[in-house]
Amino acid sequence: MDRSSTFPIKYEVFLSFRGADTRTNFTSHLLNALTQKSINAFIDYELTRGHYTWPTLATAIEESLLSIVVLSENYASSTWCLKELAHILECRKKRGLVVIPVFYEVDPSHVRKLSGSFETSFAKHERDSTSWDRISRRKDVSVWKAALKEVANISGWDSRSYR
Numbered sequence: 001m002d003r004s005s006t007f008p009i010k011y012e013v014f015l016s017f018r019g020a021d022t023r024t025n026f027t028s029h030l031l032n033a034l035t036q037k038s039i040n041a042f043i044d045y046e047l048t049r050g051h052y053t054w055p056t057l058a059t060a061i062e063e064s065l066l067s068i069v070v071l072s073e074n075y076a077s078s079t080w081c082l083k084e085l086a087h088i089l090e091c092r093k094k095r096g097l098v099v100i101p102v103f104y105e106v107d108p109s110h111v112r113k114l115s116g117s118f119e120t121s122f123a124k125h126e127r128d129s130t131s132w133d134r135i136s137r138r139k140d141v142s143v144w145k146a147a148l149k150e151v152a153n154i155s156g157w158d159s160r161s162y163r
Contacts, residue, residue, distance in 0.1 A: 101156030
């Protein structure tokens with residue numbers, strides 16, 4: 001399928017990452033490398049002040065050819081990251097978005113098995129839901145868990161294997 005005629009493309013790469021973990025180290029270097037190769041990448045600081053965050057992120061994902069998901073120790077603690085990941089994988093299924101996971105200082109099996117910090121993050125997501133949104137949150141948590149397991153089964157890079 002010729003994606004360019006079917007889907008509007010604005011970005012070559014969408015970067016999904018936990019800012020507190022990787023913004024000033026790995027992700028900033030990755031963005032710099034992409035920019036030096038004239039690769040147009042969307043990163044969250046392109047969000048316009050005063051605009052709603054989620055519609056802008058969702059549209060940027062939909063208008064990208066590829067998404068690099070930087071999975072770090074606290075990635076699963078962010079509902080924004082998990083929501084992005086679920087949408088990225090939905091776009092992968094629906095229209096062939098290429099997804100490349102990068103396991104940044106985290107064991108891919110911890111992501112796949114939802115163990116360690118990933119298990120802790122989900123326990124907190126489940127505990128933090130208020131009574132009025134408990135059913136909705138359970139559905140979200142279920143989708144997010146499935147998304148992490150799925151992305152962990154996509155061939156990617158383990159930063160611990162490279163210098």
